[in-house]
Amino acid sequence: MSHIETLLTDYLNYLEVDKNYSPKTREAYERYLLAFIQFIKIKTPEAINIKNIESFRIYLARRKNSKNDFMKKAAFIADKSLCGYKIGCVGVVDFEKSHKQIHDPYIKSDKIFTYIKTWNETVNGEIFCQNFDENGKRVCIRQIENLKGKDFHKVCSIHAEVNLIAKCSKYGIKTDGMIMFITNSPCYICAKSIVQAGIREVYYLAEHTDTMGIDLIKKNQILIEKLNAKI
Numbered sequence: 001m002s003h004i005e006t007l008l009t010d011y012l013n014y015l016e017v018d019k020n021y022s023p024k025t026r027e028a029y030e031r032y033l034l035a036f037i038q039f040i041k042i043k044t045p046e047a048i049n050i051k052n053i054e055s056f057r058i059y060l061a062r063r064k065n066s067k068n069d070f071m072k073k074a075a076f077i078a079d080k081s082l083c084g085y086k087i088g089c090v091g092v093v094d095f096e097k098s099h100k101q102i103h104d105p106y107i108k109s110d111k112i113f114t115y116i117k118t119w120n121e122t123v124n125g126e127i128f129c130q131n132f133d134e135n136g137k138r139v140c141i142r143q144i145e146n147l148k149g150k151d152f153h154k155v156c157s158i159h160a161e162v163n164l165i166a167k168c169s170k171y172g173i174k175t176d177g178m179i180m181f182i183t184n185s186p187c188y189i190c191a192k193s194i195v196q197a198g199i200r201e202v203y204y205l206a207e208h209t210d211t212m213g214i215d216l217i218k219k220n221q222i223l224i225e226k227l228n229a230k231i
Helices: 003-017 023-040 050-065 067-080 097-101 141-145 160-171 188-197 212-219
Strands: 088-094 107-109 113-119 179-184 201-206 223-226
Touching: 003 023, 023 050, 067 088, 067 113, 067 179, 067 201, 088 160, 097 107, 113 160, 160 179, 160 188, 188 212, 212 223
Parallel strands: 179 201, 201 223
Antiparallel strands: 088 113, 088 179, 107 113
16 A cells, blocks of 8 residues: 555544544545545655646536536437437546557547447347338337337347446446446346446436336445436
8 A cells, every 4th residue: 555545544534533424425535535646646645736636626627517418428329229219328437548549439538538438239149129121220129019128038239338338348448436327217137237337426318117227226325316418
């Protein structure tokens, strides 16, 4: 453990023991202080100054103001889906240099974020949804039978959320601490993957017909919130 990490632990212990802060409050302090340390790449407390504190505040403000922007990206990428029910998803993580080596048109990076865009799509070899109509549109069995989230054996697409987690696994992008934006709240099956992937926050536009996914995410102390973004 580095010197700065030791000091951080001592400070967090002080907050919880001497100041009687709750474990959740301690966790919030730890998350933001670790983000600050990683953002300005400090190794000693002497390296902290007004300039890098201001830089970090700007970084946090941009994160806050970018929620609607990322949700818009999720809404636009949903059009890539050939399914009857189009869902778009964007995962946002802190930028790492290794992300610049990824050559995928749906993974973008700047100096602050890396974001990954996915949608729900049918996988080759599925039993249903392999045919197209005269307009070139995929014939969706769930749309024809009006299944509305039930009969999971007829869900002939990988959902956008799991598609995103799979893409991150493929390219070695960490999902722990990720923020997810999705046009429809997660189903129960996707919620399990979200929990196990360590995703920290989930934002959605519309609510799934079955709210079991939302309930499961909440039970695991993951922030999930409906956005009223103007798309």
